[in-house]
Amino acid sequence: QVQMVQSGAEVKTPGASVKISCKASGYTFTSYYIHWVRQAPGQGLEWMGVINPSGGKTYYAQKFQGRVTMTRDTSTSTVYMEMSSLRSEDTAVYYCARKQTNYFDYWGQGTLVTVSS
């Protein structure tokens, strides 16, 4: 069965960086794009960007350009999302999600990132 398993919660100080992993299993890793979506406490969904696991090509939301980097490791079927220059407003649950043709069909369990001094 398809699973997207994310790394554990992180606590960071302002200005630091964080790198979250999302390990996919149960399907051919390179066949589906993987997106990253975050959700601040009590807020809605915010799209961050997407990576094509096949070639590694990425597209980022304009808001995160220059601060977010998405990479993948095909040998372990894992995608990574790294965000730098963290600030308190980046406190959120970060999700990876597999993109089926028309929709996000499988989501990771979410990774809580807390940015606090």
Place this chain on the structure above:
Amino acid sequence: QPVLTQPSSHSASSGASVRLTCMLSSGFSVGDFWIRWYQQKPGNPPRYLLYYHSDSNKGQGSGVPSRFSGSNDASANAGILRISGLQPEDEADYYCGTWHSNSKTQVFGGGTKLTVL
């Protein structure tokens, strides 16, 4: 890029039908987009419900009851999620989303908190 606007909250009685709206910003036509709908309950990632583009191009998520359905309201330039026979377990946040191919951007609405009375 387009903006999707959803009412922040909606309430209805158990057994009733509700119509949740997702309005597309000016300059974009809802008929040109595939609107996806997601349901999110506290502490869980979103769950895909369905997508709607036209009566001949729509899809239901796996295991999603037929009492969840999608449509468009061209006059309001909005996507619609209809839930009939409301049940207590339908109480959740509902998000619409769409992929804007020109800008390679995923857009989400702000979400509607549905309360079942």
